[in-house]
Amino acid sequence: MSHLKMRVMDKSSEKITEDEAALYDRQIRLWGLDAQKRLRGARILVAGVCGMGAEVTKNLVLAGVKSVVLLDHRDLTQNDTFSNFLAPPDAIGQNVAMASEERAQVLNPMVDVVADPSNIEEKTEEFFKDFDVVFVSRCKREQLVKINNICRSNKILFLAGDVFGQVGYMFSDFMDHSYADEVKEKVEVPGQDQPVEETKIVRRVESFVPITQALEVDWTSPEYNKRLKRTSPSYFIMQVLMEFVSLYGRTPDPTKRDADIVELLTIKNALLDKLSIPPEKVKNDFAEFVFGQLSPVCAILGGVTAQEIIKAVSQKDAPLKNFFFFNTVEGVGIVESIGV
Structure with missing residues (x-):
C-alpha cells in the first residue's frame, strides 16, 4: 500500500464531535461522514496570501479542515486590500499573512489557522512534510518546480495558481490519485417491464504529472x-x-x-x-x-481550487486534470490536460 493511501486512510479515522456534526450537517449529507472525517484530518498550507489565496483559505476553513497555515513574507499593500478580503485596510504595511489570520480564524473557530511571515524560499523539505496539501501562489516558476518535486517525493498533494488581472490559472498534481465515482446503469429487475436505473460506486485512478x-x-x-x-x-x-x-x-x-x-x-x-x-x-x-487581481476572478479560481482540494482529500468525484484556466477577456473557463 502506498504512503499516500496510508496517509488518506488514516484521516478517515478522525473523530467528529457533536458540535462539528451539527456545524457540518449539510455537507456531511452531501458527501458523507467518511469524507468529512478525511477533511477534518487535512493539514493545508496556503503559500501566497493574495486574493486567490484568500478565497482558497475561506473555502477550506468553512469546509472544516484540520488546519490552515498562511505563509507569506510580503507586507500588505493598498492593492492587496482590493482582492484580499481577509486583510483589513488598516493593516497596510503589516505582514500580509499575519494581517489575514484573525478574519480567517473567525470564519470557523474549529479550524486551526496559523500565520507564518517567513519567506517560502527559506523553507526546507522538512517544513513541507507537515502538510497533506500544499497550495502555492505568487511564486517564481523555479520555486513552483522545487516545491512540486518536494511534494511528489513526500506524497503530498500539490496545487499552484495565480490571478493576473482578468486571467488566471490553477494547476494540480495529485500523483496517482484514487477516488470514488458514481456511475448510473440500467439493471434488469424480475417482474419489471423496463430496466431500473441504479447508482453504483466504482473506484478509479487518475495519474498526474509534475x-x-x-x-x-x-x-x-x-x-x-x-x-x-x-x-x-x-x-x-x-x-x-x-x-x-x-x-x-x-x-x-x-x-x-x-x-x-x-x-x-x-x-x-x-x-x-x-x-x-x-x-x-x-x-x-x-x-x-493582466494587471492587479480582480476579485471576481480570484473568487472563481479560488473556488475551483478549493473544490479540487476537497475532492482530492475526501476521495470523492473525478478531479480536474490538470489545468483550469479562467479568462474574462475571452469569457471562458476551461480545463486543459497538458503533459499527461
Whole structure:
C-alpha cells in the first residue's frame, strides 16, 4: 500500500464531535461522514496570501479542515486590500499573512489557522512534510518546480495558481490519485417491464504529472501539434506571466503599465518562437488585461481550487486534470490536460 493511501486512510479515522456534526450537517449529507472525517484530518498550507489565496483559505476553513497555515513574507499593500478580503485596510504595511489570520480564524473557530511571515524560499523539505496539501501562489516558476518535486517525493498533494488581472490559472498534481465515482446503469429487475436505473460506486485512478512536464511540452510533436489549434491561449499567457515573475520577482505593476506591456510582449514573442508556435496564437492585447487581481476572478479560481482540494482529500468525484484556466477577456473557463 502506498504512503499516500496510508496517509488518506488514516484521516478517515478522525473523530467528529457533536458540535462539528451539527456545524457540518449539510455537507456531511452531501458527501458523507467518511469524507468529512478525511477533511477534518487535512493539514493545508496556503503559500501566497493574495486574493486567490484568500478565497482558497475561506473555502477550506468553512469546509472544516484540520488546519490552515498562511505563509507569506510580503507586507500588505493598498492593492492587496482590493482582492484580499481577509486583510483589513488598516493593516497596510503589516505582514500580509499575519494581517489575514484573525478574519480567517473567525470564519470557523474549529479550524486551526496559523500565520507564518517567513519567506517560502527559506523553507526546507522538512517544513513541507507537515502538510497533506500544499497550495502555492505568487511564486517564481523555479520555486513552483522545487516545491512540486518536494511534494511528489513526500506524497503530498500539490496545487499552484495565480490571478493576473482578468486571467488566471490553477494547476494540480495529485500523483496517482484514487477516488470514488458514481456511475448510473440500467439493471434488469424480475417482474419489471423496463430496466431500473441504479447508482453504483466504482473506484478509479487518475495519474498526474509534475508541473515541469506540463510546462515543457514539445509542441512540434505530432500529438501536440495536432492539439495546438484547440489549446487555449491562456496556457501560453500563463507561461509568459511566469517568465515575467521569474525575471522581475513581481507581477505586472499598474504603476509601470507601459513599460511592463512592452516587456510582456517581448517575452511573449520570444516564448512562442522558442516553442515553434505562430505568434498569432496569443493576441498582443492580452498584455493590457493582466494587471492587479480582480476579485471576481480570484473568487472563481479560488473556488475551483478549493473544490479540487476537497475532492482530492475526501476521495470523492473525478478531479480536474490538470489545468483550469479562467479568462474574462475571452469569457471562458476551461480545463486543459497538458503533459499527461
